[in-house]
Amino acid sequence: xxxxxxxxxxxxxxxxxxxxxxxxxxxxxxxxxxxxxxxxxxxxxxxxxxxxxxxxxxxxxxxxxxxxxxxxxxxxxxxxxxxxxxxxxxxxxxxxxxxxxxxxxxxxxxxxxxxxxxxxxxxxxxxxxxxxxxxxxxxxxxxxxxxxxxxxxxxxxxxxxxxxxxxxxxxxxxxxxxxxxxxxxxxxxxxxxxxxxxxxxxxxxxxxxxxxxxxxxxxxxxxxxxxxxxxxxxxxxxxxxxxxxxxxxxxxxxxxxxxxx
Amino acid sequence: xxxxxxxxxxxxxxxxxxxxxxxxxxxxxxxxxxxxxxxxxxxxxxxxxxxxxxxxxxxxxxxxxxxxxxxxxxxxxxxxxxxxxxxxxxxxxxxxxxxxxxxxxxxxxxxxxxxxxxxxxxxxxxxxxxxxxxxxxxxxxxxxxxxxxxxxxxxxxxxxxxxxxxxxxxxxxxxxxxxxxxxxxxxxxxxxxxxxxxxxxxxxxxxxxxxxxxxxxxxxxxxxxxxxxxxxxxxxxxxxxxxxxxxxxxxxxxxxxxxxxxxxxxxxxxxxxxxxxxxxxxxxxxxxxxxxxxxxxxxxxxxxxxxxxxxxxxxxxxxxxxxxxxxxxxxxxxxxxxxxxxxxxxxxxxxxxxxxxxxxxxxxxxxxxxxxxxxxxxxxxxxxxxxxxxxxxxxxxxxxxxxxxxxxxxxxxxxxxx
Numbered sequence: 001x002x003x004x005x006x007x008x009x010x011x012x013x014x015x016x017x018x019x020x021x022x023x024x025x026x027x028x029x030x031x032x033x034x035x036x037x038x039x040x041x042x043x044x045x046x047x048x049x050x051x052x053x054x055x056x057x058x059x060x061x062x063x064x065x066x067x068x069x070x071x072x073x074x075x076x077x078x079x080x081x082x083x084x085x086x087x088x089x090x091x092x093x094x095x096x097x098x099x100x101x102x103x104x105x106x107x108x109x110x111x112x113x114x115x116x117x118x119x120x121x122x123x124x125x126x127x128x129x130x131x132x133x134x135x136x137x138x139x140x141x142x143x144x145x146x147x148x149x150x151x152x153x154x155x156x157x158x159x160x161x162x163x164x165x166x167x168x169x170x171x172x173x174x175x176x177x178x179x180x181x182x183x184x185x186x187x188x189x190x191x192x193x194x195x196x197x198x199x200x201x202x203x204x205x206x207x208x209x210x211x212x213x214x215x216x217x218x219x220x221x222x223x224x225x226x227x228x229x230x231x232x233x234x235x236x237x238x239x240x241x242x243x244x245x246x247x248x249x250x251x252x253x254x255x256x257x258x259x260x261x
Numbered sequence: 262x263x264x265x266x267x268x269x270x271x272x273x274x275x276x277x278x279x280x281x282x283x284x285x286x287x288x289x290x291x292x293x294x295x296x297x298x299x300x301x302x303x304x305x306x307x308x309x310x311x312x313x314x315x316x317x318x319x320x321x322x323x324x325x326x327x328x329x330x331x332x333x334x335x336x337x338x339x340x341x342x343x344x345x346x347x348x349x350x351x352x353x354x355x356x357x358x359x360x361x362x363x364x365x366x367x368x369x370x371x372x373x374x375x376x377x378x379x380x381x382x383x384x385x386x387x388x389x390x391x392x393x394x395x396x397x398x399x400x401x402x403x404x405x406x407x408x409x410x411x412x413x414x415x416x417x418x419x420x421x422x423x424x425x426x427x428x429x430x431x432x433x434x435x436x437x438x439x440x441x442x443x444x445x446x447x448x449x450x451x452x453x454x455x456x457x458x459x460x461x462x463x464x465x466x467x468x469x470x471x472x473x474x475x476x477x478x479x480x481x482x483x484x485x486x487x488x489x490x491x492x493x494x495x496x497x498x499x500x501x502x503x504x505x506x507x508x509x510x511x512x513x514x515x516x517x518x519x520x521x522x523x524x525x526x527x528x529x530x531x532x533x534x535x536x537x538x539x540x541x542x543x544x545x546x547x548x549x550x551x552x553x554x555x556x557x558x559x560x561x562x563x564x565x566x567x568x569x570x571x572x573x574x575x576x577x578x579x580x581x582x583x584x585x586x587x588x589x590x591x592x593x594x595x596x597x598x599x600x601x602x603x604x605x606x607x608x609x610x611x612x613x614x615x616x617x618x619x620x621x622x623x624x625x626x627x628x629x630x631x632x633x634x635x636x637x638x639x640x641x642x643x644x645x646x647x648x649x650x651x652x653x654x655x656x657x658x659x660x661x662x663x664x665x666x667x668x669x670x671x672x673x674x675x676x677x678x679x
Contacts, residue, residue: 007378007380008375008378010375010380010381010384011372011375011376014371014372014375015372018361018364018372021363021364022361022363096355096358097358097359097376098336099331099336099337100336100354100355100358101336101352101354101358101359101376101377102334102335102336102350102352102378103376103378166288169284169285169288170281170284170285170288170289171281172281172285255337255338256338258331258336258337259275259276259337260276
């Protein structure tokens with residue numbers, strides 16, 4: 001499978017580039033729009049939200065604190081949602097291609113993950129620049145975000161492949177995922193700090209693999225501290241299970257996918 | 262010689278679910294039992310194709326032709342049997358796979374080429390040739406959305422055939438583009454064949470199968486029912502069409518008892534029972550060579566006595582243009598009084614079928630005196646469809662085959678041009 005993917009690397013790269021280019025085609029500002037979105041987010045989060053919410057959030061200090069807190073979670077969540085949502089629809093979206101052209105099907109999840117990563121890199125890049133400009137950049141500890149993001153990507157890829165394959169057989173999966181992701185967002189400490197919720201809710205986070213990931217990122221960028229690695233055991237297990245489930249479901253059904261589309 | 266492509270007892274089944282819920286239940290809870298129906302679209306197909314051989318695959322819609330190509334290409338997996346292929350397979354199951362309207366012809370060609378399994382290097386090396394073959398000029402670097410559909414087809418075919426594959430699989434992609442480009446495509450495929458490419462071609466166009474293929478395979482209901490020289494297979498195929506048409510006619514007549522239909526009109530005082538086209542041996546046929554002898558036989562029933570019966574026919578080309586028509590009134594002059602409650606037969610000796618190659622339909626009319634406007638008993642549109650195949654004479658175009666002769670080019674006048 002990897003060999004086939006390598007042979008089609010040009011196709012994968014071109015597809016990712018195309019996804020990125022499609023949005024900027026025909027607009028005068030082109031690539032700049034890809035930057036304006038994240039910049040807008042940072043501005044909204046820091047200036048508007050921070051002014052309204054700051055007083056109510058324990059453990060978040062100065063004027064930029066809450067904005068940084070939000071950005072850490074929201075951008076990471078954005079990456080997660082993009083991979084899962086796009087992944088769920090990827091086989092259906094490219095149904096005609098799968099039926100008519102012979103190429104490795106596994107290139108589709110790869111394209112989804114890579115293009116989500118490109119978008120994330122742009123957004124996160126803007127965030128990093130913001131941190132440097134405001135003097136809040138945490139220094140070397142920022143590098144510890146890389147394994148955390150990698151963990152998130154593995155988890156999301158596993159889920160996406162698993163759900164995307166099921167979605168071919170039953171379109172209900174895609175509909176359900178859209179709604180479940182909304183609940184999941186609010187059940188993850190992204191807009192509120194974990195300290196701000198009652199104990200029984202906090203106990204619930206023990207079952208949410210996304211919670212430790214988001215908390216780890218917030219810790220890196222808000223407090224400038226490396227993640228508590230032991231807290232990431234649940235996400236690591238969840239990522240392993242998701243990847244295994246995704247790979248097994250995909251492999252078992254790869255030959256049937258084109259028939260069912 | 263070892264076959265390049267070998268299929269052994271290949272079969273393909275699809276699952277058909279009664280509804281989406283049944284599919285969901287079976288997916289999430291397979292232990293609750295089977296909720297689908299298995300539909301075999303191909304069964305026991307065995308085929309061996311040698312290097313450089315080109316095989317035409319013919320058959321009705323739904324006979325399993327496209328499924329067979331998909332199995333060989335690898336976009337679908339055979340349910341049973343084995344498929345072995347060697348070398349690079351290029352499949353044109355659909356032209357313009359992976360095209361996006363916002364990107365230029367060059368960018369789309371590059372994407373499409375990679376989708377066909379070419380490496381980045383091969384694609385960039387082939388690009389000048391793609392540009393030259395497509396002949397779309399400056400449009401090559403314009404976004405695809407400003408292309409005419411013909412230009413898209415040119416681009417798509419150029420990239421699909423940019424690098425000579427070991428096995429080329431083409432699914433009815435030939436009936437595209439203008440005549441000039443079609444000719445160019447055919448020439449390219451022929452040159453591939455001469456260089457050793459094995460070809461599989463699905464086509465409804467008997468002329469294309471005859472001119473490009475060494476062999477033809479007839480599929481019917483998912484089975485190979487004939488594998489022979491294109492001539493013989495096409496004859497056999499036409500015989501099946503004739504049989505189907507006969508069955509269809511019976512159904513049509515049955516349907517007429519209940520409802521009204523647009524292709525058949527008339528007062529019913531006389532009705533057409535049968536229409537048949539016969540070849541030189543008096544055998545029923547639906548495909549003739551150009552200039553071959555042919556007869557048209559019409560059987561009809563008359564309910565009540567008619568003072569001056571006329572039987573007529575009209576041949577139309579595939580676009581519906583009148584090509585030729587006449588009737589017994591004009592051929593005979595004298596009126597034909599017929600008694601009622603009997604069956605009659607009328608035969609037209611067409612002499613030679615001096616039509617150009619292509620598909621034609623015949624309309625039959627029963628009416629009084631010289632034209633069907635006066636009193637129309639039965640008018641049957643598309644009563645019969647037949648195919649005119651090329652003869653062994655020189656290449657010609659158009660709907661008629663005129664007996665043109667030429668002694669070639671000779672010098673006119675004296676001296677050279679100044």
